[in-house]
Amino acid sequence: MTSQAQPLLSFRSEHPFVFYTSALFLVILLSLTAFAEYFKPLGKRKGKDGKVPNLPPGPSGLPILGSLLDVKEGIEDPDHAKLKLLSQYGEMATLHLGSKTFVFLNSSRVAAEIINKRGSITNERSSYPVSSGIVSHGHRRSLLMHQAAWAEPRRAMHSLLSGSHLKLYGTWQELESTQLLAEYLLKPKQWYRHHYRYANSVVHRIALGERLVKSSKELEDLQNLVTYFTGSIMTSTVDWFPGLERLLPWWFVQPWRLSWAWLDKWNYDIYKQWWDPVKEQIQNGTAPPSFARDVLLNPDTPYRGDDDDIMYVAMQLVEAGSDTTRLVLNAAFMAALEHPNAFRKAREEVDRVCGKDADARLPTLADLEDLKYICAMAKEVMRWRPIVPNTPDHTSTKDFDFDGYHFPAGTGFVLNVPALCEEVRDPDSFVPERWLDGHETNIAHGLWLFGGGRRICVGYRLAQNSLFLLLSRLVQSFDLKQAGPYNSRRLHFHATSEPFPVDMTVRNKHYENLILSEAERQGVLEDAKLEREKL
Structure with a gap:
């Protein structure tokens, strides 16, 4: 000793x-x-060449966790106050989230430069072992896939934007919106339930081929999939510390993996319930036209993936397309209550183009170029109450310099949607006129809610057509009034119950007759009556 x-x-x-x-x-x-x-964040490490990152300013955050708790709170806050406050750091703000470093883009200028112009090196996604791995059966959502895996679903989904497909889908959207009008008329107090049926039925027919015939329970399950999936991103520690799974012993990791397995199985089983009947019809030659039949399972343009890959591509379209459209439609109703003058202007435009009272006809997609105020209003609804606080990160694959900063490969760039939506004069006001700039018929132009660059949502034109039809027909035929107290910033978007009280009445007898006659002519009146009986 x-x-x-x-x-x-x-x-x-x-x-x-x-x-x-x-x-x-x-x-x-x-x-x-x-x-x-x-687990030091990327932005605090030296590069392989010894070069130190030079990043925009931002909150210091906590040791190890960084700003994880603040970002989680900011996303869950309906007003997104903390995300908006990131603008105080300038056009970009750096946040260290676990072992990841994200740069939040607070202005359209830097978003266009980094996401659009540098898209060739900012298309990658960072690793999400839980949300895009375990919970997703290894297949979930092209928006979280790494670049190599993302190329194939992207190729397939581009067909959604082709002219011939958009025209066919447009006739289906017009049909479904006619049924929606009849449902408003027959059961106005259930307007929010009609929104989900409408949005889901449109995308269901586009993706899977048939009109929607699903129970309320099946629709609610599909709606909940989105909530649980997005929740898995923010609640999983391993998604923010991807190296953790490699560091821990298998006997420690396995129980954690099993804790997420129930969500994977539940998701997979619901997808299978929707997908298997469609696949069987396609295989036996009885399926109607659809994205699944004509693209994913078309022998002339086969999808390069296994059966589960194909199912997840089809069902992610149904899942994401239906829920986002529903949320925007709810926001449109709130805008009508809060800013009736804008909706009166929209009605005047529709009356001028489509006639009034006994001479009125329903607006169609052929009227889109002539109803530019309606197009502008759709963009303003999305800007005024953004339903998605930020889009998945765009991770750089190479070092690059911009605006005097040095960003190392692996830096994640996030579109700070709430801040970008407030990059206008008087952002709290609802002013469709701000979009009458010659680009009002392109809903993605100047609006970042669909993402940007090569990762932009491929279904944005489908979304635009659905919103255009609903808004033009809504302002033409119905009056909306407040039916009780509410907070315009607390819309409870993900609730299945009434998000806020609305008194909905048809404009006059002429429009009641127009809706009923059109619904009967298009063969959807009985379907609307059946929906009334279900509720």
């Missing part, structure tokens, strides 16, 4: 509690220090 160790041993004998407590504290401190160093 060395003389140097003697005092330490004496201290241990005389003060065992203090000794062992101090030793435990030291072990914990060293462990946390080693953990923090191992």
Whole structure:
């Protein structure tokens, strides 16, 4: 025994509690220090060439966690106050989220430069082992896929934007919106339920071929899939510390993986219930036209993937397309309550183009170029109450310099949608006129809610057509009034119950007759009556 160790041993004998407590504290401190160093955010590490990142300013955050808690709170806040406050750091703000470094883009200028112009090196996604791995059966959602896997679903989905497909889908959208009008008329207090049926039925027919015949339980399950999936991103520690799974022993990781397995199985089983009948019809030659039949399972243009890959591509279109459209339609109703003058202007435009009272006809997609105020109003609804606080990160695959900053490969760039939507004069006001700039018929122009660059949502024109039809026909035929107290910033978007109270009445007898006669002529009146009986 060395003389140097003697005092330490004496201290241990005389003060065992203090000794062992101090030793435990030291072990914990060293462990946390080693953990923090191992998971140091990308933006705080030196590059392989020894170059230190030079990033825009941003909140310092907590040790190890960084700004994770603030971002989670900011996304869950309906007013997105914390995300908007990131603009105080300038056009870009750097946040360290676990071991990842994200740069939030707060202005259209930097968003266009980094997401659009540098899209060739900012198309990648960062790793999400839980949400895009376990929960997704390894297939979920092209929006989270790495670039190599994303190319094939992207190729297939581009057919949604082709002229011939858009024209066919447009006739289906007109049919479904006619049924929606009849449902408004027959059961106005259930307007929010009609929105989900309409949005889901449109995208269901486009993706899978048949008009929607699903129970309320089946529709609610599909709606909940979106909520659970997005929730898995923010609640999973491993998604923010991707190296954690490699660091921990298998006996520690396995119970954690099993804790998410139920969500994967539940998701997979629901998808299978919707997909299997469609696949069987396609295989036996009885299926109607659809994205699944004519693109994914078309022998002339086969999808390069297995059966589950194909199912997930088809069902993600149904899932995402239906829920987002529903949320925007609800926001449109809120806008009508809060800003009736804008809706009166929209009605005047529709009356001028489509006639009035006994001479009125329903607007169609052929009127889109002539109803530019309606197009502008659709964009303003999405800007005024953005339903998506931010889009998935665009991760750089190479180092690059911009505006005096040096961004290392692996930096994630996030479109800060709430901040981008407030990049206008008087952002709290609802002013469709701000979009009458010659690009009003392109809903993605100047509006970042669909993403940007090569990762932009391929279905944005389908979304535009659905919103155009609903808004033009809504302002033409119905009056909306407040039916009780509400908070215009607390819309409860994900609730299946009434998000806010609305008193909905048909404009006059002429429009009641127009709706009923058109619904009967198009063969959807009985379907609308059946929906009334279900509710």
